[in-house]
Amino acid sequence: MKYEPNAKHKEPWQPGARGSLCPPGVDGPTLLADSVVDPSQPGKRYATDGERAYCGHEHAPDCWHGFPVEWRRVPERLRRQWLADQRVSRRSIKEYW
Numbered sequence: 001m002k003y004e005p006n007a008k009h010k011e012p013w014q015p016g017a018r019g020s021l022c023p024p025g026v027d028g029p030t031l032l033a034d035s036v037v038d039p040s041q042p043g044k045r046y047a048t049d050g051e052r053a054y055c056g057h058e059h060a061p062d063c064w065h066g067f068p069v070e071w072r073r074v075p076e077r078l079r080r081q082w083l084a085d086q087r088v089s090r091r092s093i094k095e096y097w
Helices: 028-033 076-084 090-095
Strands: 044-048 053-060 063-069
Touching: 028 044, 028 053, 028 063, 044 063, 076 090
Parallel strands: none
Antiparallel strands: 044 053, 053 063
């Protein structure tokens, strides 16, 4: 897997661009390496930095970009697993629901 950042998710905000803005300092390649595939949604992977949730999209064969998503968009089984593994707290999930 190769990480390719997408400028529409970075500062400065691009006029006319749609997409969520990544927080400063987010390590995209590490998030992609630690991400989990969602079998029900081919071409999507999910990761967390311990606070926020991120979704990765395959935009070309074996090339990915990612962006922050609300926790409600993460498959429930992943949320539950990450809570059980203490990779994320209930407080963070509630804050970024």
